[in-house]
Amino acid sequence: MAVFSLMLVVFSLTTGEFVVSGILPDVAGGLAVPLSAAGLLTTAYALGMIVGGPVVTLLTARVSRKPLIIGLVTTSVLANAASAVAPGYAVLLVSRVLAGLVVATFFAVAIATAATDAPPGKQGSAVARVALGMNLGIVLGAPLGTFVGQHLGWRATFWSVSAAAAVALLAVLRFVPDRPSATTGPVAGELRVFADRRVQLAIALTAVGNVGVLTVFTYLAPLLTEVGGFPAGAVPVLLLGYGAGAVAGNALGGRLADRTLLPSLAGLLAALAGVLALAWLSGGNPVATVVSTVLLGALAFAIVPGMQTRVITAAGAAPTLAVAVNAAGYQLAAAFAGWLGGRVLDAGGARPIYLVAALFTVAGLGIARYSLRRDRRASAPS
Known part of the structure; x- marks a missing residue:
């Protein structure tokens, strides 16, 4: 409760x-x-x-x-x-x-x-x-x-x-x-958590890894109508499909994060990049558009629990401040996504948004894999 x-x-x-x-x-x-x-x-x-x-x-x-x-x-x-x-x-x-x-x-x-x-x-x-x-x-x-x-x-x-x-x-x-505050020493000492390379990478993973899917979500209506070929009246129904995928993906992402945190995040980001690329390639195919919309909702929210958990585990003694900054980073990513999608839309129409989103997701995947390699090196016996 x-x-x-x-x-x-x-x-x-x-x-x-x-x-x-x-x-x-x-x-x-x-x-x-x-x-x-x-x-x-x-x-x-x-x-x-x-x-x-x-x-x-x-x-x-x-x-x-x-x-x-x-x-x-x-x-x-x-x-x-x-x-x-x-x-x-x-x-x-x-x-x-x-x-x-x-x-x-x-x-x-x-x-x-x-x-x-x-x-x-x-x-x-x-x-x-x-x-x-x-x-x-x-x-x-x-x-x-x-x-x-x-x-x-x-x-x-x-x-x-x-x-x-x-x-x-x-x-x-x-x-x-009630729980005591996580801070017992000087408050300024909390800022030291951001000197930790793992925390820096965790926040960067959230910001970069979400830019692509946030760009697609911001411009989902024109993508569905101009690229998918659906009438405007179908957009709310397709948004419900996106939302249903989000609920299922959120639960799946939580379970995967419990088992293998960074490996599951890397796998989910790879799948997300693949779905975005397929959405770009499939163009105006209505069936492919419906399937990709539901899958995008699922994968967009499947990565959320793992990203948040990664920040918490990396931050150690100052998880609250790190997660708060991580949330602010997510909002910056959302703001950038709105600008980015607008520029792509003006330059080449709606369809290239999928491709640009896939490339940003690949960049997030790169951060996840680099973080995973660092963790494995750190835990390897000397």
């Missing part, structure tokens, strides 16, 4: 991040601002995550875990409520930054808590159960929030996200046990 409570919080935070894209026209119309200005609300949330990850985590490093989790979730409840009642665009923009500030730190604390409390050899599965909230937020929370906004107004969407976080907070209060 403790892990389930943390998963509920992740669900509410992920819904709050992704639901904004579905209600952008309503927000723009309601506040009388251009659609491009409304789009900056998503950027504001991501900026909050990128900045808040390392900063908030360092500032709260000596706070015991349950009070910290309560404070972070309470901030999310209040920030989303402030978004719901925002009298104008400026206040809404600030409230989205505040909502994003706590996300990376919460992810880090939740993942570190789940991994610490997991039985030996089950860290990957514990991380996967927490990460399931991310899958459900994308697949279920964001569409439901969009539906609410379309029928009851965009403010009702933010009230819904705030209510979901409040329910999750009640579960945290009831089921999550």
Whole structure:
């Protein structure tokens, strides 16, 4: 129930991040601002995550875990409520930054808590159960929030996200046990973890290894319609297929990480690169497009538990800060993916996005294999 409570919080935070894209026209119309200005609300949330990850985590490093989790979730409840009642665009923009500030730190604390409390050899599965909230937020929370906004107004969407976080907070209060903070020495000493080559490589693996699939996800709608040949009305159904693959892949990735962490990550990244390449080669074949969409969802989320677990095991005494920075790195990868896909789209249409994504995934595979070789050399008898 403790892990389930943390998963509920992740669900509410992920819904709050992704639901904004579905209600952008309503927000723009309601506040009388251009659609491009409304789009900056998503950027504001991501900026909050990128900045808040390392900063908030360092500032709260000596706070015991349950009070910290309560404070972070309470901030999310209040920030989303402030978004719901925002009298104008400026206040809404600030409230989205505040909502994003706590996300990376919460992810880090939740993942570190789940991994610490997991039985030996089950860290990957514990991380996967927490990460399931991310899958459900994308697949279920964001569409439901969009539906609410379309029928009851965009403010009702933010009230819904705030209510979901409040329910999750009640579960945290009831089921999550308290744990002392992971930091006992000077907080500045936590920064020493980033001098560890394994931590550097683990964060680089997350950032580089996810660029390709994030680029495809960002431009999945034009890829499905312009390359796959599907009508726009089929996109939501295909997105459900992507989401179903994500849920299954998340569970599979957790089990594989329990067994062989880096070897399974390398294998999954190789499979992901292969599927991306096949999607590029198959072009407008509808059957191939459906299959590749489901497989991409599965593989995109199968790599998440292993990547997070790798950061935790590499960081040793400072896992929370390392995971928070890792989450910020993921957001930077997402921001770069949006820019990259746009440039590819302008230069040669939608189809080459698959090929570029495959090449970036191969680069992530290279980091995984290099990390694996370093670990094997370090453990080899002298």
